[in-house]
Amino acid sequence: MRSVHVDLGDRSYPIYIGEGLLQEASSYFIKHGVSTKSPLMIVTDSKVAPHYLEALSANLAQGGFTVAAAAVPSGESSKSLAMLEELVTKALEAGLDRKSAIVALGGGVVGDLAGFAAASYMRGIKFIQIPTTILAHDSSVGGKVAVNHPLAKNIIGAFHQPEFVLYDLSTLKTLPPREVSSGLAEVVKHGLIWDAEFTAWCEENANRLLELDADALGYALFKGCGVKANVVSQDERESGLRAILNLGHTIGHALEAVAGYNELQHGEAISIGMIGSAKLGVRYGAPVEVYETTKRALQSCGLPVAVPAHMDTDAIMAALMHDKKFSEGTAVFVVPTSIGSVEIKPDVPLAWVREIVEELKREA
């Protein structure tokens, strides 16, 4: 069992990473002072529930907890105010009070939704995360919780740190392969922005990761969470440093916006975005190895590294401009200077970005 300490003053919390933790959940709840006198509510989704809800509920009940559960439909559309209202209905029916906790059992969607429910129910109750995707290692650090609005993603939310995170590697066994690769994109990102050695390790151990080898996965999530914890503990409310976590996300979000339904997962889009950033880095004088290493690490994890050829460059550039308000002709980018280190470039010429998007299309 590994653990990462997320250092946020009196909102600090640990992330426990190991196999079979679901079967020991109640002991962690008790250790962290969750009251058995107040009911808990597990929030999960329709794909996760059949695999893991019963095991978790049973263990918590055995530990003396009263447990209610709500399973929302799998998918991003569950991150809505309407779903929040439904969760609050369930919470009220189950009698959740100020001492209760809401438990997220699922990926980032369930984490963000349940986390916002915990942040706002009775103006804030305890929140516990049990992530079941690799991508959720990212959302398990930093306390960002939110739902979407029809016009904008993650626009209604809060900062609400969990009491603790229980990362049971065994639950990852049922993840579809595409979700595995997509989650690894953020793991690799954490190496690229902070830790050259870990980036090399990712490339070398990519096959073990893709096969969900528990030891390799445990180490990768430990390192990934650790990097994010380092960044977030220096900038909890996103006023500066935290921006480096957006490596690959400017181009990535634009690609997501332009892509057809189910064409690009988030991790796939930012994988391509990170290649773009690496190309930018080289233009700014970073050694070409930065680009080559970035590309090998991502490719070895089964991730795409080129823009799908049919995508329209103008549409991508328009989406990119829409994403953030940039001053005329330039954009803000996170750009690698070497493997394990990035800087914020506030005025990257859009002409360069367009050229790089074109290059990325030719490589498809």
Add this chain to the structure above:
Amino acid sequence: MRSVHVDLGDRSYPIYIGEGLLQEASSYFIKHGVSTKSPLMIVTDSKVAPHYLEALSANLAQGGFTVAAAAVPSGESSKSLAMLEELVTKALEAGLDRKSAIVALGGGVVGDLAGFAAASYMRGIKFIQIPTTILAHDSSVGGKVAVNHPLAKNIIGAFHQPEFVLYDLSTLKTLPPREVSSGLAEVVKHGLIWDAEFTAWCEENANRLLELDADALGYALFKGCGVKANVVSQDERESGLRAILNLGHTIGHALEAVAGYNELQHGEAISIGMIGSAKLGVRYGAPVEVYETTKRALQSCGLPVAVPAHMDTDAIMAALMHDKKFSEGTAVFVVPTSIGSVEIKPDVPLAWVREIVEELKREA
């Protein structure tokens, strides 16, 4: 001009109380570092907008601010997630960003709704309150913001302190008389729990208050906000002391639940509730003057001091039990020990409460 300092560490803020402040709004915005580069959104309601929205918007525009406005229907039903979603639509359309502020121009309903919008839009932007009711002096201190759920009031919310509060006494001139009295109930409450001298002052100056004499009102709101600020600064997250603010609210909420539509305003219900608490206090040994003074102070403000005779005692008791989970046969009550001082009684026999409700009905 008077001002109250709400002392909450790095979330401290001032409440400015005076006449004609609306006409000087922009200077306060600038003084408090609100950026003219990011658009503002004023949230108000359909009854307040015709009187004050234009004046405020015009002054802010003159001060260099870009201003959007949203007027929700007057009344408690606007405190909903659906209305929150509409406000976020407007905020997105108006281009509100992380440096923007949401401004509440109205009573407690608008304050709670706009405050929760500010707390959750982009995970929290600036919030400025411009209260236009007397009751809103209560909601202008403490940072509690929330919307309702069909099954429970104020159940979805946050703690989100404003940057500052601008209390323009001139706006109170258009308040319906019943709203004036209702608001004064909370003013008197702040005297009863904390300040005997101020309680006496309220009784003596009740007529000036009812006539909306600016000098008297300014002093009353200054004192009322001051008491609440004192309590809240010692207990921001409601873990102890803040409970004394619930004087009169246990019976009051039960009466509100049982009353027919528009039969009892919140202030009217807690007025009756405070009489009940005073009766309880006397049973616990407080001098009978506590009851007499409480009654005179409230009556002089035009508030009811008896339970409407047609109300069913069983229904009131059921509502009271429903409000909080009480251990068998007893209830938690805030009870006066003398004027200006209260204590929490954790185990008031329900039999006593029933007797007091019956007494309060006979006095109708």
